[in-house]
Amino acid sequence: MGLVALVVVGLLVADLRYSQLGTARAFLDTLLIPVHTVADIPAAIGRWQERHLRSRSSLMEDNDHLSRENLVLKGRLQQMASLQANNARLRALLNSSALLRDDVLVAEVIGVAPDPVRHQLLLDKGGSDDVYAGQPLIDADGLMGQVIEVSEFTSRVLLITDATHSVPVQVNRNGVRAVAEGTGSLDLLEVHHVAATTDIAEGDLLVTSGLGQRFPIGYPVATVTRVERDPGQAFARIEARPAAALDRARHVLLVFARGDVAEVNAEAGAGG
Amino acid sequence: MVEQQARGYWVILSSFLLAYVLAIVPLTGLAAWLRPEWLALVLIYWAIALPYRVGLATAMLAGLGMDVLEGAVIGQNMLALALVVLLSRLLYQRLRVFSIGQQALTVFFLAGVHQLVCQWIQTVEGAGARSLWFMLPAITSAVFWPLVLVTLRRARRHFEVY
Numbered sequence: 001m002g003l004v005a006l007v008v009v010g011l012l013v014a015d016l017r018y019s020q021l022g023t024a025r026a027f028l029d030t031l032l033i034p035v036h037t038v039a040d041i042p043a044a045i046g047r048w049q050e051r052h053l054r055s056r057s058s059l060m061e062d063n064d065h066l067s068r069e070n071l072v073l074k075g076r077l078q079q080m081a082s083l084q085a086n087n088a089r090l091r092a093l094l095n096s097s098a099l100l101r102d103d104v105l106v107a108e109v110i111g112v113a114p115d116p117v118r119h120q121l122l123l124d125k126g127g128s129d130d131v132y133a134g135q136p137l138i139d140a141d142g143l144m145g146q147v148i149e150v151s152e153f154t155s156r157v158l159l160i161t162d163a164t165h166s167v168p169v170q171v172n173r174n175g176v177r178a179v180a181e182g183t184g185s186l187d188l189l190e191v192h193h194v195a196a197t198t199d200i201a202e203g204d205l206l207v208t209s210g211l212g213q214r215f216p217i218g219y220p221v222a223t224v225t226r227v228e229r230d231p232g233q234a235f236a237r238i239e240a241r242p243a244a245a246l247d248r249a250r251h252v253l254l255v256f257a258r259g260d261v262a263e264v265n266a267e268a269g270a271g272g
Numbered sequence: 273m274v275e276q277q278a279r280g281y282w283v284i285l286s287s288f289l290l291a292y293v294l295a296i297v298p299l300t301g302l303a304a305w306l307r308p309e310w311l312a313l314v315l316i317y318w319a320i321a322l323p324y325r326v327g328l329a330t331a332m333l334a335g336l337g338m339d340v341l342e343g344a345v346i347g348q349n350m351l352a353l354a355l356v357v358l359l360s361r362l363l364y365q366r367l368r369v370f371s372i373g374q375q376a377l378t379v380f381f382l383a384g385v386h387q388l389v390c391q392w393i394q395t396v397e398g399a400g401a402r403s404l405w406f407m408l409p410a411i412t413s414a415v416f417w418p419l420v421l422v423t424l425r426r427a428r429r430h431f432e433v434y
Binding site: 001004007008009011012014015016021024025028029032035036038039040042043111112113114115116117118120149156162163164183184247 | 289292293295296297298299300304305307328332336337340341342343344345346347348350351354358393394396397398399400401402406
């Protein structure tokens with residue numbers, strides 16, 4: 001019994017303090033993929049129904065909607081090309097290298113952490129697709145989180161709302177820097193240690209600042225929903241709502257930052 | 273005795289696999305908070321029914337799998353389940369003669385211990401709960417105990433696992 005206690009405490013410390021169990025964990029995760037697959041069956045049936053048992057009219061409606069959206073996006077993209085060329089020329093004038101667009105890989109969410117306090121996703125892409133620990137994850141609307149563990153065919157993602165996650169951000173309007181921390185609630189981030197006099201207001205968009213050299217610069221993270229300034233407190237109490245659909249997204253994008261994130265971010269900072 | 277002990281490993285194993293699946297089937301909203309601790313329930317049953325076969329080693333192995341599935345710190349479920357099995361083995365002679373209601377009450381207590389231990393370790397990790405909702409599974413585990421008991425007892429007798 002004493003031995004049992006010793007082993008368990010040893011494992012706890014090894015994992016918690018020194019993160020020494022990554023390989024063993026990845027191996028076991030691969031071994032347990034069948035359990036995830038079986039647990040996914042109800043959702044898979046739901047998807048199959050959605051795909052095969054839909055009325056013609058709803059499909060046509062969808063199609064119409066997508067064509068319209070596509071037209072709008074293409075329209076915006078026309079300007080994008082000239083703006084990008086413009087940007088590259090201006091950056092050349094400033095003697096800084098051109099910002100490259102990041103590559104992305106589409107992944108599918110195949111599992112969520114069963115514990116409601118733990119905000120993690122399991123993706124169907126892993127080491128065999130060059131996914132790496134620390135890789136940022138986005139959806140159509142904003143930053144979702146980062147990869148924390150890679151096994152051969154799957155990877156585990158920590159969402160930005162997990163209580164153990166923090167992301168360096170800046171206010172898009174004026175560049176004020178802060179750190180957005182997860183709270184364990186899926187629609188709430190808290191921004192701590194911002195002086196009460198700082199210019200930050202409801203409705204401000206927070207984007208990744210690139211500090212900390214983990215996330216590429218400029219991805220939307222959250223919108224400020226509440227700013228409370230108590231004269232008795234040194235810091236303002238700021239709440240924000242994540243931009244990404246953290247509990248709904250089925251398909252997500254893994255971002256491969258071109259080159260060294262730190263270098264690209266430094267260039268962007270120097271140029272902007 | 274030695275010959276009998278070799279019987280029905282697969283029944284025990286598949287009950288654990290089923291508990292794993294039930295433990296990670298995606299649930300949303302309140303249902304996620306109410307999810308019973310299936311693995312602890314199955315483990316308690318086997319620890320009471322076959323205390324000479326299912327003990328600490330089984331609890332540790334099952335806990336290790338759960339830690340990996342849940343993405344928890346390795347050792348969290350191992351410790352919690354080891355404690356649960358230890359307590360059930362202390363109590364198994366009494367538990368066997370208890371009425372189902374008394375058993376459910378004991379299970380409530382055991383699942384509560386499980387939740388508390390998990391909560392302590394999560395708090396050390398920095399992912400502690402902000403309310404007492406994490407204790408809800410103790411109640412639902414007690415509610416689902418009769419179902420687990422009847423199902424596993426039937427399986428055990430049918431497949432003659434001794």
